[in-house]
Amino acid sequence: MIAAIAAMISxxxxxxxxxxxxxxxxxxxxxxxxxxxxxxxSFNAWGAVVNASVLLHRVLTxxxxxxxxxxxxxxxxxxxxxxxLNALVLLVVTVIxxxxxxxxxxxxxxxVPEEKHYLFYAAFLLCMTGLAGMTVxxxxxxxxxxxxxxxxxxxxxxxxxxxxxxxxxxxQYLIMGTIGGTFIxxxxxxxxxxxxxxxxxxxxxxxxxxxxxxxxxxALACIxxxxxxxxxxxxxxxxxxxxxxxxxxxxxxxxxxxxTKVAFYVLVRFVYTIFRVNVAFEVSRLDAVFVPVAIxxxxxxxxxxxxxxxxxxxxxxxxxAQIGYMVLGVxxxxxxxxxxxxxHVFNHAIMKCGLFLVLTAVLLRVGSTRLGxxxxxxxxxxxxxxxxxxxxxxxxxxxxxxxxxxxWYLVLGALDAGLWPVAFLILLSSLxxxxxxxxxxxxxxxxxxxxxxxxxxxxxxxxxxxxxLLIGATVFFGVFTSLSxxxxxxxxxxxxxxxx
Amino acid sequence: MIDWGLYNYWVIIVLxxxxxxxxxxxxxxxKKVIGLNIFQVSVIMFYVSMxxxxxGSAPILEEGIExxxxxxxxxxxxxxxxxxxxxxxxxxxxxxxxxxxxxTIEEDEIRAMEREEDAT
Numbered sequence: 001m002i003a004a005i006a007a008m009i010s011x012x013x014x015x016x017x018x019x020x021x022x023x024x025x026x027x028x029x030x031x032x033x034x035x036x037x038x039x040x041x042s043f044n045a046w047g048a049v050v051n052a053s054v055l056l057h058r059v060l061t062x063x064x065x066x067x068x069x070x071x072x073x074x075x076x077x078x079x080x081x082x083x084x085l086n087a088l089v090l091l092v093v094t095v096i097x098x099x100x101x102x103x104x105x106x107x108x109x110x111x112v113p114e115e116k117h118y119l120f121y122a123a124f125l126l127c128m129t130g131l132a133g134m135t136v137x138x139x140x141x142x143x144x145x146x147x148x149x150x151x152x153x154x155x156x157x158x159x160x161x162x163x164x165x166x167x168x169x170x171x172q173y174l175i176m177g178t179i180g181g182t183f184i185x186x187x188x189x190x191x192x193x194x195x196x197x198x199x200x201x202x203x204x205x206x207x208x209x210x211x212x213x214x215x216x217x218x219a220l221a222c223i224x225x226x227x228x229x230x231x232x233x234x235x236x237x238x239x240x241x242x243x244x245x246x247x248x249x250x251x252x253x254x255x256x257x258x259x260t261k262v263a264f265y266v267l268v269r270f271v272y273t274i275f276r277v278n279v280a281f282e283v284s285r286l287d288a289v290f291v292p293v294a295i296x297x298x299x300x301x302x303x304x305x306x307x308x309x310x311x312x313x314x315x316x317x318x319x320x321a322q323i324g325y326m327v328l329g330v331x332x333x334x335x336x337x338x339x340x341x342x343x344h345v346f347n348h349a350i351m352k353c354g355l356f357l358v359l360t361a362v363l364l365r366v367g368s369t370r371l372g373x374x375x376x377x378x379x380x381x382x383x384x385x386x387x388x389x390x391x392x393x394x395x396x397x398x399x400x401x402x403x404x405x406x407x408w409y410l411v412l413g414a415l416d417a418g419l420w421p422v423a424f425l426i427l428l429s430s431l432x433x434x435x436x437x438x439x440x441x442x443x444x445x446x447x448x449x450x451x452x453x454x455x456x457x458x459x460x461x462x463x464x465x466x467x468x469l470l471i472g473a474t475v476f477f478g479v480f481t482s483l484s485x486x487x488x489x490x491x492x493x494x495x496x497x498x499x500x
Numbered sequence: 501m502i503d504w505g506l507y508n509y510w511v512i513i514v515l516x517x518x519x520x521x522x523x524x525x526x527x528x529x530x531k532k533v534i535g536l537n538i539f540q541v542s543v544i545m546f547y548v549s550m551x552x553x554x555x556g557s558a559p560i561l562e563e564g565i566e567x568x569x570x571x572x573x574x575x576x577x578x579x580x581x582x583x584x585x586x587x588x589x590x591x592x593x594x595x596x597x598x599x600x601x602x603x604t605i606e607e608d609e610i611r612a613m614e615r616e617e618d619a620t
Binding site for chain 2: 141144145148152155156159164165167168170171174175178179181182185186189192193
């Protein structure tokens, strides 16, 4: 009996990745109790982590998994398709969800009234459904539907912030996000017009036959702009700093590590699997747009970050810069560059989520995330502040941290492409990260707290644990790169090989 | 019968740009939401007109009919309409909350208040 159930579950793992959080979100609303809702959400998230690990293991041992939804044969039915690329992204998303939920009961207390927590968990699970769905699906229209599920729930999550500014940030993001989503829908429509199919693998095969006509190129443009808005590619990033600054700190930790990463995955999937390198980079020269824009993002994001007084806003602008690195890696379209871009998805997710959890702890104990609030924190909250320092070093790209691994591959990629000035600019922009991280470190260790400052104790264990899990991971994966960079470079080879 | 060519695409482009222009140029949040709706509707019409086959009938099996319109884009748009309704509902809910918090839904007035708040 148990064996039969286990066998059934094991056959349907890709579908469960979507179905479980979707059903549990409704369960959260039914139970109306914050601890019960938290238990439901955590159970799901950890289940999803196990599920994603099993899927990644299967992909590594026996190749791409194709799952026909409802038993309808592919390509007529909807396919869920998991290869190396989305198995890695799925693992990142589920791990971040699970770790953020560990911090949720304490981390939310400051910002969301307790009677609303169960609704928070429901929206959180819906967002997780959308993100997992975008990642596992093999159907282009499904990408749009799941994109909107995750976006709508993330607008709701952002609007939970303490100040009215959260509301205006949420509606700003809603307007931009909807325009982005609609552009993606338009692009998918044009692809359907040219090929008569929505299955991603089928699309790739048929587009190779149809060739790069005007409609296909306009579709590429629409999808690039739409995904560019969703992943906050400079200069389409203006929704991001406000959204991350005024959202509850925990939501910033969650969205910074997942939403933009999955949007980035969608861009990579469309550009490399559907349009393929020859249409995207040889016929339409996408790199001529993306390389300058990515470099502008690296510098503009880091420069603006230096002048921020609110550390949450500083990290938000730093995200804009880090997204620049990812897009740069992808637009170099060689193996090292693409590996760098993909591994940075993994690396940036763990370090940015860790850093935002540090801010959650600071907000909980000190009550503010402004630079002044960090005075003397190096002594008053030593473990929390040490986590910030390690995370910051990783953001800079110091050896033995994950940031170094990504930048190493990006620089190699730039050199392979013969763009040594780009390699130089990557290193130069890292120095800007030194400046904005150092400002905080200096205040934390060398500025004494004001004399009338209330006593501040170390963050509670329920925040320290998830924070250090992630920050520890930035060091661990900076040394042992076989999971992150190993899988990313395999995925890059697969994408460049042209085979879906 | 006069052949109008591919006039449907011109209608769609005009609608789309109207929607985008309203979103960008209007400061009133409700008008922005309406602009967003027009923008989404243009894409819905794009899909619907794409599925139409000239002289084709509704996709119901019937004797004597050989040309059918393509129902798939039409069905896809049912989903997109639902997404559009959900987006509008959420946007309007946010507008209500903004009105409660700021007492206005004009973007420039909200921004002026936020600037004052930043200055203090």
